[in-house]
Amino acid sequence: MENTENSTNKTSYAFPPEKPEPIGKWAKIRRAIWNPESKQFLGRTGKSWAGILFFYVCFYSALAALFAICMQVLLLTVNDEQPRWTLDNSLIGTSPGLGFRPITKDVEHGGSLIWYDGKNESQIKIWKDRLDEFLEMYLDKNKLPGKGQNQVSCNFTRPPIGKQVCEVPVNKWGECSSSNGYSYHKNAPCIFIKLNRIFGWVPEYYNDPESLPEDMPDSLKEAINRTDPKERNMVWVSCQGENPADRENSGTFSYHPMQGFPSFYYPYTFQEDYLSPLVAVRLERPALNVLINIECRAWAKNINYVRNANQREGSVHFEVMID
Known part of the structure; x- marks a missing residue:
């Protein structure tokens, strides 16, 4: 058994794994946009894009609502006929x-x-x-x-x-x-x-x-x-x-x-x-x-x-x- 294991190890070191074939510049750009192997678009999967889109929709909706509330409160204090302080x-x-x-x-x-x-x-x-x-x-x-x-x-x-x-x-x-x-x-x-x-x-x-x-x-x-x-x-x-x-x-x-x-x-x-x-x-x-x-x-x-x-x-x- 020892001899068999040793021979197997020697074989693996003697024949390293093959290197992937180099790809061209435009192929790299295309893969960066859409990677068919990992199903990623611009480095993110569809699930990841959906999650980040959902986050920003909620975030900016909350900001817009807060701004609208502040403006409404401010407008309640403004008189179109005269300034507040005279x-x-x-x-x-x-x-x-x-x-x-x-x-x-x-x-x-x-x-x-x-x-x-x-x-x-x-x-x-x-x-x-x-x-x-x-x-x-x-x-x-x-x-x-x-x-x-x-x-x-x-x-x-x-x-x-x-x-x-x-x-x-x-x-x-x-x-x-x-x-x-x-x-x-x-x-x-x-x-x-x-x-x-x-x-x-x-x-x-x-x-x-x-x-x-x-x-x-x-x-x-x-x-x-x-x-x-x-x-x-x-x-x-x-x-x-x-x-x-x-x-x-x-x-x-x-x-x-x-x-x-x-x-x-x-x-x-x-x-x-x-x-x-x-x-x-x-x-x-x-x-x-x-x-x-x-x-x-x-x-x-x-x-x-x-x-x-x-x-x-x-x-x-x-x-x-x-x-």
Whole structure:
């Protein structure tokens, strides 16, 4: 028996098993896709594919259901008519900021420099086009959600009723209208001032000439005195050069259609077709070839005014330079 076992072992070592025949590259690829011997498709059997498909269907169905539940709970807290947090309870607060148009993408001057050559028509057109773009919905009511059907012409004796809103007829503002090129070609550019919207905010007006703030410019005090008492409920706007040299170079300002934002535009409560009121400030005779720093300020008892290097509230700064 021992001799027989030994001879058998010797035979097995002498004749190793045959190596499988090598297969080509494309055959390997075909086998990786479908292996007919193990019945595997892309390395998995049908049972394995069914198991992993079942797992991911259950997993993503659970995620979708969880997302739908969270969204439904969130939507229950949202009011389509007004924001959840307003005025003192909101991040914006109760003091609106002031902005201006047109603006530029000039990074060096923070977008606040209006600079052009008064004899260069292409440069003038650039600024006019920027204002046309900003005033697009003011100029064409068809751009509004309700096609302007909710807008009415207002004044101090005819305020809006119910859900009506007051139109802002910028196309009737004379020298500061699009048809007149906003006076940029006359070296007397119009800059549009606006207050940021705050839901439900109602201004507290400076409407008593006897109780105006001491730091209010004399020119604005005179304008308030000249205004009909029935039309003094306005957020007044004043503009002037920031420094003595700027005041000399800026010349006089005119305001269109009036020197402030009238009361009949407030409060803002998500009315359809509502457009923020605007004041077009025109530099009548600014000095040429010199940089002029200008500050415009909004005046109301509940508008904070802060002006320092790190923060600005209740006013806006821009520069004008006409070559």
